[in-house]
Amino acid sequence: MRRRALLPTLLMTFVVVLAVSGSPALAASSDTVNITVTISQAIGVEITETSYNFGTLTTGTTATSASSLTVTNTGSGANENYSLNCSNTANWTAGTSPGTNIFVLRAQFNSTAPTTFDTTDILSTSPVLADATHFSGNETGINVPYGAVRHLWLRLQTPTSSSSTAQQTIVLTITGSIS
Structure with a gap:
């Protein structure tokens, strides 16, 4: 008889243990964490x-480059905008029309040699953004994709007269910025 009374108790204990062990823990909790990251983009411009x-030119001469300069966005994956400017030389000054000791240097992004240059292509000693208006042919210096190549053509107008016959060096600077 004791065995019969013990059997329902054991059976009930077994059911309770089984029910408790199969149910999820009610004391669990969760939390979150914010993960942030900032991309550091390097700017890179390479003129090959x-x-x-x-060469040797006379005063009052206009000459167009026989080949383009190859300009590449070598940054870290960002699109770039280019700004262009040039320097004065030891004896000449950059200007908008040739004069005594004043030269005019124009630049234009184009896949082939441009047939015309205009006043928006004139370089000065202050940087100018190479947008759809300035220095643009069928290529521009605006929103240049990473790894993209642009072809920059030059046109030089020498001074109408010069106080020096020594070789002059004009420095062309292309500055990149994140677009």
């Missing part, structure tokens, strides 16, 4: 050619 020589 280290110099361009127009």
